Amino acid sequence: MSTIGFIGLGQMGSPMAANLIKGGHSLRVFDISAEAVADLVSKGAVAAKTPAEAALDVEFVVTMLPNGGLVRNVIFGEDGVATTLSKEAMLIDMSTIHPFETDALIKEMAEQGFQMMEAPVGRTSVHAIKGELLIMAGGSKEQIERAQPLFDCMGSETVDCGGPGKGGRVKIINNYMSIALNALSAEAITLAEAIGLDFDTAMKVMSGTPAGNGHFTTTWPGKVLAGDLSPAFMVDLAHKDLGIALDLANQVNVPMPCGAASRELYSITRAAGRGRQDWTSVLEQLRVTSGLEPKIK
Ligand code: NAD
Numbered sequence: 001m002s003t004i005g006f007i008g009l010g011q012m013g014s015p016m017a018a019n020l021i022k023g024g025h026s027l028r029v030f031d032i033s034a035e036a037v038a039d040l041v042s043k044g045a046v047a048a049k050t051p052a053e054a055a056l057d058v059e060f061v062v063t064m065l066p067n068g069g070l071v072r073n074v075i076f077g078e079d080g081v082a083t084t085l086s087k088e089a090m091l092i093d094m095s096t097i098h099p100f101e102t103d104a105l106i107k108e109m110a111e112q113g114f115q116m117m118e119a120p121v122g123r124t125s126v127h128a129i130k131g132e133l134l135i136m137a138g139g140s141k142e143q144i145e146r147a148q149p150l151f152d153c154m155g156s157e158t159v160d161c162g163g164p165g166k167g168g169r170v171k172i173i174n175n176y177m178s179i180a181l182n183a184l185s186a187e188a189i190t191l192a193e194a195i196g197l198d199f200d201t202a203m204k205v206m207s208g209t210p211a212g213n214g215h216f217t218t219t220w221p222g223k224v225l226a227g228d229l230s231p232a233f234m235v236d237l238a239h240k241d242l243g244i245a246l247d248l249a250n251q252v253n254v255p256m257p258c259g260a261a262s263r264e265l266y267s268i269t270r271a272a273g274r275g276r277q278d279w280t281s282v283l284e285q286l287r288v289t290s291g292l293e294p295k296i297k
Contacts, residue, residue, distance in 0.1 A: 005054035021044045023149075052084045133154055136167040141160070
């Protein structure tokens with residue numbers, strides 16, 4: 001069992017810390033909220049007055065804070081973790097922050113002889129309470145192996161994302177997609193209601209198509225990911241259908257910012273001569289437009 005300094009006891013950090021205590025670890029906790037600290041003390045943690053005190057004589061420090069500026073301040077600020085952390089200990093930042101900030105922090109920590117990895121989490125506070133988070137580990141194999149007993153208390157699945165900084169990168173891509181899909185879904189369902197559709201019927205139809213199931217496991221594997229852009233459904237037809245939906249939305253006064261932006265990607269794909277290719281060629285087109293090496297000749 002390990003000694004752990006835990007900093008940031010909010011919606012996520014508080015249940016994560018509680019699960020580490022349940023797993024038999026000894027915790028020294030710090031948060032700017034005295035109430036949050038008192039709650040963890042009632043569960044068996046020891047209170048620290050500063051980040052430095054939380055990091056004193058521990059094997060791990062876990063940070064779970066709202067943003068990168070706070071993580072930096074808790075590490076390198078006055079009474080920060082770096083003033084007391086042992087060179088044998090490891091700092092694990094589990095916050096969701098800008099991956100380039102993570103890169104800079106790992107580099108600066110290493111320059112001072114400290115060990116740091118990142119391990120942001122997927123899912124929500126409901127899963128944090130149950131110890132069922134998805135842990136996106138960014139670090140060396142040795143670092144991940146060392147942190148695994150902690151991850152096992154807080155999560156039900158750990159994914160080795162492929163090296164330092166990669167956990168934070170995957171996390172942001174994952175959130176980008178699920179957050180943007182939330183907005184796109186809201187647009188579609190609002191339009192459905194505005195044109196008089198029954199909500200449950202619309203949901204039922206879309207749950208049986210890529211609209212509800214996404215493209216990763218439906219349209220992409222047999223087409224663009226297999227290098228086959230022969231049309232199952234043509235870019236030209238997708239472009240036409242998006243145009244009809246946008247026109248309809250315009251007539252019933254529903255703004256469609258995601259749909260309008262998506263239509264332009266199909267316009268770019270069509271303008272590049274891919275109109276008669278499969279609609280999944282938007283992926284290849286965007287890759288090429290972004291300066292990445294073409295995958296499909
Ligand atoms: P939160 O706002 O509930 O908690 C943040 C905690 O940090 C608070 O208790 C706050 O008092 C504390 N804090 C702020 N500044 C501090 C400082 N200088 N020193 C010590 N403590 C300080 O946020 P949360 O929902 O727990 O999220 C924490 C991180 O987890 C964020 O990076 C978030 O993006 C990420 N995350 C959240 C969820 C979610 O569903 N809520 C899911 C996955 C990841």
